[in-house]
Amino acid sequence: MEVVFTANRKRKYMLGIMVTEREREQIRRKVEKSGLSMREYLLRCLSGKEIIVKEGGLEILRELKKQGNNLNQIAYMVNTGQIRDCSAELAEIHAELREVRKEWQ
Numbered sequence: 001m002e003v004v005f006t007a008n009r010k011r012k013y014m015l016g017i018m019v020t021e022r023e024r025e026q027i028r029r030k031v032e033k034s035g036l037s038m039r040e041y042l043l044r045c046l047s048g049k050e051i052i053v054k055e056g057g058l059e060i061l062r063e064l065k066k067q068g069n070n071l072n073q074i075a076y077m078v079n080t081g082q083i084r085d086c087s088a089e090l091a092e093i094h095a096e097l098r099e100v101r102k103e104w105q
Contacts, residue, residue: 033053034051034053035053035057035058036051054104056103056104060100060103060104063096063100064097064100067093067096067097067100070089070093071093074086074089074090074093
């Protein structure tokens, strides 16, 4: 029995195009630089959405995820009664996020 998972998918058509080696390499470099998947990059290009690439974006994203994880751990500890006052931890996270914001601008 074959299971098909396309019942609820909006995009059910696949397109293929032929490009030169040079065009393929240009697309590959732009996709890599954007940090997007090939599919997402091409869909954004087709829809006219602006693709903005800022240097250091991946490092900043990692730091934001790290800080989000820290906040989740603090919330867990507060909710389970392990700590009552988390103001020092929150102040530290706030300072780190301000530093990330300063670097991003």
